[in-house]
Amino acid sequence: MALQPLLRLLLRPPLPPPHRTPHLPPPSSTRRAAAAAALLLLAAAPSPRLARAEPDGEDDVDEPRVVRLFEEASPSVVFIKDLVIAARPRGRGDGGAQQTVEDDERGATVEGTGSGFVWDSSGHIVTNYHVVAKLAGDGSESHRCKVFLQDSSGTSYSKEGRLIGYDPTYDLAVLKVDVDVDKLRPALIGTSRGLRVGQSCFAIGNPLGYEHTLTTGVVSGLGREIPSPNGRMIRGAIQTDAAINAGNSGGPLIDSYGHVIGVNTATFTRKGSGISSGVNFAIPIDTVVQSVPTLIVYGTTVSNRSVMA
Template sequence: MHLSKRFILHRMSSAGSHALAGVALCLFAGSILSFSRVLVAAELPNFADLVEKNAPSIVEISTTRRVAARAPSPDSEIEELLRRLNPEDIPELEIEGLPEQRQRAAVGSGFIVSEDGYVITNNHVVVGADEIQVTLNDRRVFDAKVIGLDEPSDLAVLKLDATDLPHVAFGNSDALRVGEWVLAIGSPFGLEFSAAAGIVSAKGRSVPGRSSYNYMAFIQTDVAINQGNSGGPLFNLDGEVIGINSQILSSTGGSNGISFSIPSNVAINVINQLQETGRVERGLLGVRMREVDNALAEIFGMARPRGAFVDEAQPGSPAAEGGIQNEDIIVEFNGHEIEYYTDLPFYVGQYRPDTRAAVKLYRDGEILDRVVVLGSSPTNVVASTTPEVPRERANPLGFRVAELGEEARQISGLSGVRIAELNAGPGREAGLREGDVIVALNRREVNSTEQFAEIASSLPDSGFVPIRIVREGQATTMALEMAP
């Protein structure tokens, strides 16, 4: 009897000990889980303070421009259409012609960089605008004056008639590392002062852009950038502007997690020149170049592919005068390593004309040193703020073309026209992009916009038409399907 009681008590005590041990284990596991969550939360950045501090310096930019309206149909055509629809009741028609111009509105972003009202945005946001209005975070609205525009960098400087404005500071984009957190603030789709975060995906990206010139090495991020974000700032975690949002890569027009920003160190140089003189001066080397691939590296005895291969040092150019020859491989320009051929025009464009620049080049298995005095780039002209009324062309392809810039012809050795605006139609359906260079259409060579318009106006109404383009130095032929 006593043994049974002691046995029962022992079992109950053992069971209780196991239960307490289980509870303790659960509490311990819960504590570890909670502690882990705290650690993870501590590692993730809190953007709230950054947004609160810098949001007052962000602006929304609204532009209005007058564009040519389509020619109205003659009254006789409208009367004939109504007769066919209503043969028994023909009204007396007194139809006035449509207006010669109509207004088109657009929205972008920007940010204030000085207390006296200097604002930075993208060139493509404001170029050609008749009116520019800037809305501050506190809902005040100002008319903006254009101080300077620069198409190659896609940057613009505006001025507000105001004082004591909140403003942001630039950081060092060269110190930015792939994988770092970044934050964008802007007005996507007109949704004012929206914040989006992400990381730096890559640096030094060269992508097809709105300009014929290749003076940009973009910061690539996965931040959700959409229409309306253009011109807004990209912040690092210290609250410094290390980029200006400019482009996205998308098949739909919305964010696909691939966006491109202009590095702050490039922007500072451009902005300073625009504020001083209203224009940006860039140096010119005068070479036609291409990528050094594995085959070229092997042919010329390089350990690995790198540098810019000189297809042609143009006669009389600064390159030729400085001793650079055809088939040289430029591996360094004024202290900047040239890893990819697209690096060269980017670095050349950071220096002004008449700059003496040191060049290292590879020739016959040796590294040679040369000094060149940079010439003046054809981009060194004052950009016009006067809106251009596009000439209407008989073009059933759904895109508008523009002349290829003189320097683009010199650098690429191409003759053709570039796609300046792409709308719905056979071109978009075939996969064409803005910035593509058209060198042939329907097996006929294209050298000017007039020649393109002539060929486009005589295309068949249905069937497939070949179009030859050059994109990022690579030529390809696509098929345009004409609607019957």
């Protein structure tokens, strides 16, 4: 019953049109035609749309920020080649000395490639142990490591990398290159504490030999366990859907501020395809921060010193 007055109000007939003022002349046929055309144009016009945000709005910040992120972080990322150097024939006073990696790689075979990043201004490079495992296990010095870097101006150059420490338990290794301080761009080291599933992350590396490649994604999971090269489990790994393929190993996983939050290490691949399934893993940077100083000072961790000897 309470609705009846309201229904009557809504359904009552429209009010009659207002009485035209007698002294106003009726519109001419020309004016009537113009008014009709205007109504047709108005009816045909598309419905109004929200205006696009200005260049400094949230919708447009993403892309320039990612571009700037890559430009600032990529000089800290290195390309690593594991080479088998053939010995020079004896003679001409060289005493049968082997080639150095600066010799245009003549007679060298590339055994594998990987990534790494500049740890400090002393020339220490952090990478995965499995990237340089052959270098660690070959006492004949037939394996050499060539590290490709960029200076602050973007100029590329290469240096021999000396393995100074490794930790198979956490799949980490440290190389050393002799480079002038002003030519090095150490990476910004962040923290993996406080990471949240869903936040953006970026992987920079050299997948399949393509140098300085950026892939984007999110933190897909935390606290994962992945196997290490010596069969133990690496706990606390970061899962991400940022593409990681062969050659990305050892490169940095960074956050939206360019801080390294992990070391890209492993991926699940579709059986028989070699293609990443989108389930990729990185060693958390807090683990790396605990391990790397020991590798720099002592060459290896306590648990692996018997292996190093």
